Amino acid sequence: MxxxxxxxxxxxxxTTERESAGPRVELVxxxxxxxxxxxxxxxxxxLYAPLVHGILLARVPRAEVDxxxxxxxxxxxxxxxxxxxxxxxxxxxAMIARNRAVDFHRRSKETVEINDELRGSDMHDSKAAEILExxxxxxxxxxxxxxxxxxxGMTGPEIAARTGLTAASVRVNLHRGMKLLRERLGFxxxx
Amino acid sequence: xxxxxxxxxxxPPDPEIKQLEEILGTLRYQPKPFEVxxxxxxxxxxxxxxAATLLIALLAGGIWLRVRxxxxxxxxxxxxxEKTPIIAPAVEEKTTPTPKPQKRLAPxxxxxxxxxxxxxxxxxxxxxxxxxxxxxxxxxxxxLRLASEKLNxxxxxxxxxxxxxxxxxxxxxx
Numbered sequence: 001m002x003x004x005x006x007x008x009x010x011x012x013x014x015t016t017e018r019e020s021a022g023p024r025v026e027l028v029x030x031x032x033x034x035x036x037x038x039x040x041x042x043x044x045x046x047l048y049a050p051l052v053h054g055i056l057l058a059r060v061p062r063a064e065v066d067x068x069x070x071x072x073x074x075x076x077x078x079x080x081x082x083x084x085x086x087x088x089x090x091x092x093x094a095m096i097a098r099n100r101a102v103d104f105h106r107r108s109k110e111t112v113e114i115n116d117e118l119r120g121s122d123m124h125d126s127k128a129a130e131i132l133e134x135x136x137x138x139x140x141x142x143x144x145x146x147x148x149x150x151x152x153g154m155t156g157p158e159i160a161a162r163t164g165l166t167a168a169s170v171r172v173n174l175h176r177g178m179k180l181l182r183e184r185l186g187f188x189x190x191x
Numbered sequence: 192x193x194x195x196x197x198x199x200x201x202x203p204p205d206p207e208i209k210q211l212e213e214i215l216g217t218l219r220y221q222p223k224p225f226e227v228x229x230x231x232x233x234x235x236x237x238x239x240x241x242a243a244t245l246l247i248a249l250l251a252g253g254i255w256l257r258v259r260x261x262x263x264x265x266x267x268x269x270x271x272x273e274k275t276p277i278i279a280p281a282v283e284e285k286t287t288p289t290p291k292p293q294k295r296l297a298p299x300x301x302x303x304x305x306x307x308x309x310x311x312x313x314x315x316x317x318x319x320x321x322x323x324x325x326x327x328x329x330x331x332x333x334x335l336r337l338a339s340e341k342l343n344x345x346x347x348x349x350x351x352x353x354x355x356x357x358x359x360x361x362x363x364x365x
Contacts, residue, residue, distance in 0.1 A: 038227040045225040053220035062218065073225055128217050149197070150208070151215045156198040174197055182207065 030086035033077075041080075045073050048090060050152045051162045052097045058136060058147040059101035062129070068104065072097050091164030134184050135177075142177025145170055 025047070032040035052072055056065045076093050083092050132151070135143050144163075148154045156174055160167040195202035316324070 041227050042225055045227075046222070049222070049225070050220045057218060066223070069220075070223075070225065074228065077227065125217055128214050131211065131215060132218060147215075150211050151218050152220060153212065153216065155200055171198055175194060178197055178208070181211075 024087075026089040027087045030080065030083065030089050033080055034086075041073075041077055044089065048093055048162070049073070050154065051090065051148065052093060054148040054152040054154070055094055055097040055144055056101055057132070057151060058143045059098070060104050062132075064104065064108075068097075068100055072100055075100075088164065090162040094163050131181075131185070135181060137184075138177055138180055142173050142180065145173040146177045146181065149174055 026044070029040045029044050029047075033044065049069060052069050053065060056068050056072075060068060072093065076096060083089065132147075135146050135150075138146065145159060148159045148163075149156070154162070156170050157167060159165070160170045163170075196205045197208055
């Protein structure tokens with residue numbers, strides 16, 4: 001079984017192939033985990049941790065993201081039997097991450113954001129935090145897609161395949177979000 | 192703006208996007224090992240506790256019943272001879288000549304035997320009791336006859352009332 005996963009994961013990764021192979025890999029891995037293969041879930045984690053990390057980074061303070069990623073995968077592991085369509089693991093865990101971010105804001109206090117900004121001691125890091133803050137202030141539809149593309153380094157087709165969004169809407173979100181970000185970055189440079 | 196590079200990193204890289212990627216790349220996810228939790232072993236403790244409680248309750252009930260029945264058996268055995276000394280002499284004569292060696296029964300069997308004996312044997316009465324019972328029976332029959340006659344008389348009286356009066360009364364009431 002492990003050999004099958006390796007074959008699926010290490011096959012030549014052309015963009016179109018990745019789009020079609022993604023759900024197939026999920027399907028095999030989810031079924032394996034449900035059959036008791038714990039190693040299969042570790043592989044699902046490796047595949048989807050960047051997605052969950054990006055979704056959270058677009059919504060919650062950086063200091064909280066890593067712990068929340070672990071929590072979300074732990075929750076997903078326990079609730080995996082409730083997933084009806086094994087091929088839809090990506091959209092399912094993305095939804096869990098979004099909901100968890102909403103819960104976090106319900107429970108957390110304003111001071112968390114201030115601590116997060118104070119954390120960036122490095123100049124490069126503070127610049128990154130600043131741009132990230134600009135992205136977070138963009139409309140919700142654009143921020144997640146932009147973080148996944150610019151921070152996590154995923155391509156548009158990958159974002160579409162993992163989140164369950166259509167390629168067209170990801171493309172539009174990327175284009176419009178980038179346009180807004182450029183405008184705001186220009187506004188910052190002007191100051 | 193190079194849309195292709197933004198979309199799938201194909202084509203010539205857009206310098207601005209490239210710069211953003213480099214800056215924001217520092218925030219990228221750093222792979223960390225995920226400890227897949229060990230499957231939870233089902234705890235049988237609650238089930239065992241319930242089973243043990245039921246067992247103890249059953250044992251206690253059994254012991255209580257046993258003690259209770261032991262206490263009742265001597266009382267019943269003692270009560271039986273008081274009520275059955277008067278048996279018709281003819282019957283007694285028939286049964287007494289051949290005394291059989293009585294089998295010793297277990298306490299529970301003894302109890303059952305006493306119960307059947309009490310049910311099957313008719314209540315033995317003396318001559319005086321019988322006469323008294325007959326007199327009571329005659330008085331009861333007389334009282335019943337008397338009550339029946341009185342009821343018949345009352346019925347006849349109600350029937351003999353004229354229907355005109357009934358209507359008149361109803362009219363008055365209405």
